[in-house]
Amino acid sequence: MKTVGIPRGLFYYYYYPLWKTFFAGLGARVVVSPVTNRRIVDDGILTAVDEACLPVKVYYGHVKELCRQGVDFIFAPRLVSVEQRCYICPKFMGIPDMLRAQVPGLPPLIDIKIDVTRGERDLKRNMYQVGALFGCTRKAVDDAYRAGAEEMKRFHSIARSGHPLNDAIELWEKGNRHTGYPACSPATGTGVAGGSQETAAGCSASLTVGVLGHGYSVYDPVISMDLVKRLREMGCKVVTPEMLDPQEVENQASTLPKRMFWSLGKKMIGSGLWMEQEASIDGVIYLACFGCGPDSLVGEIVERRVSHTPFMLLTVDEHTGEAGIVTRLEAFCDMITRRRRLA
């Protein structure tokens, strides 16, 4: 049985259930690199160019970790677009070539190009090529993909019920083991998460904070410095873009004068505008990584439009000190608590 390594970084947080089900369906054993730790980060920093953003560096670290584990293949797709006429980031389009140029001892990469703008046939052809690596027929590939798409629906419904994506992935896998994942209350109303908001023991969530940011930064415990967990420990209920109704987010984003051509940027703007109008949201925190191209403009657009809800832009990089983040979060929460008391 061949093993496929999936680095726990970048679009892992958005597509892991699909990828895992797909490769398992092809008869491969799927290995995921461990949760990001200091060693992985340091390894990535040493390998990647200095100017790359932290999530890319962390991704390098995960790839190197998988190299050490001796997998047969590493799945590092060339992600051009995951929705019509939208891109993600140039770095996602070059990542297989970047890895080949900089990571020594790399096992063969499964670097299929995913570009849905070019149509389904192109995507299918690329998937059949992957199937051929494992000696699978086209039908087997189609079945594996269909099963993956089914799992994605399940994964999305878990996320919608109020779980950050890293928790949702865990619950999804747990559900796979025991058939049936723990019941979560379904999303209510316009799409704000309902039940299962874990806050510190006994503390009722008095504040609701919207957290914006790319999934691979917000849900990575090292990159985000456990932002969501920290907010919950301070007694906040956290709302992330994945907990909202995708159609609602899309509608809000389409109010911009020019169509946003970054998938994640569009999601951030749509969610931000929705949060601005939603009275139950007390504050919005935008987590950006230093050097992120899209965020440098998207953050500005959101900041200029989220004008009535308190807004904080939090920029992190590999040097970020934990104490600094904690201080800023505490100050922000104190400020919005006071603001609510006075209102």
Add this chain to the structure above:
Amino acid sequence: MRVTFPHMGNAWIAIKCLFEGLKLEVVVPPPCTRKTMELGVRYSPEFACLPLKINIGNYIEALEMGADTIVTAGGWGPCRFGYYAQVQRDILKDLGYQFDLVVLEAPDSRLTELLGQVKSLGDRVSYFEITRAVRLAWNKLKAVDEVEEGLRYFLPRVTDRHRAENIFRQGLEDIDAASNRKEIEAAVNTARSEFNRLATCGEAPVRIGLVGEVYTLLEPSSNCEIERKLGYLGAEVRRSVSLPQWVNDHLLGGILRVASCKDAIGCAAPYLNDWVGGHGQETVGYSVKLARAGYDGIIQIGPLTCMPEIVAQSILGKVSEVEGVPVMTMYFDEQSGEAGVLTRLEAFLDMVRRRKRVAAAGAHRPS
């Protein structure tokens, strides 16, 4: 309607000519200075790339001079440039300026739509006049490129470098003042013959390929005048992108028979096998092409945090190793200091010259 536009190197000569041909009143923004940069930096998002900030500086200075319409280009990603105009409009409106923003962008880069947009700007003129304006502007663009080429060739070779620069400046002025093709040709010819009369120092310059992001390559104020510095240090610079080529490749869809970037993009494989937005693939392709053409070194430049250039930078290490050419990457932002840039260039050129000497001396010895 008083029209203005952002600076990009000496492109203003052609753009001004085009707009005047469309019978528009043109406000050319003052040349990019420290003040331009400071204005831009003050009002732009901190982590935006440098071209956006310099654009803002240009716009503010032009609006203060009475411009009421900004014409700029757009695009559809994934590079940030495609969303520049939207953010810049937000910033300038919040500052209280009254203006119209016209973004020239064709949904699928189709030439007809672009022409339609140009026509809508000059609705008082006929298609005949538009064609004539476009043709004159194009000739000016090519003429500017030619005198720039001349300066790049002569600057490292001549003894009196200030004189060479004066000839160049005079050439630009003459091209700007020219009102027909004959005058443009005369201006170029004068500059060429004056360049040829300069005394040379007889030393063969090292040849450096300058690759990277197009704005940083073309706009001296965004790259600490790197071309000029290299020329003064005795290096002949070959710039990967020229203005006529860029216009042809990106605005006209490559229909004209001027040099195109297509052959260079072919050289990018197997290092970078796909398009990554911006000029990432061109940067890798030109580095390979120039290395194979025997250039002594490659310098990649771009604005700090430029996404396509970071992809290219990640790959250039491998190119350097396999193709055997020294490569240096330099990013620029508002913090770039003259002295630091100069020191790095000097060190790079010292290394390149030494490498050349050692290679020449060791040609007969086993390596």
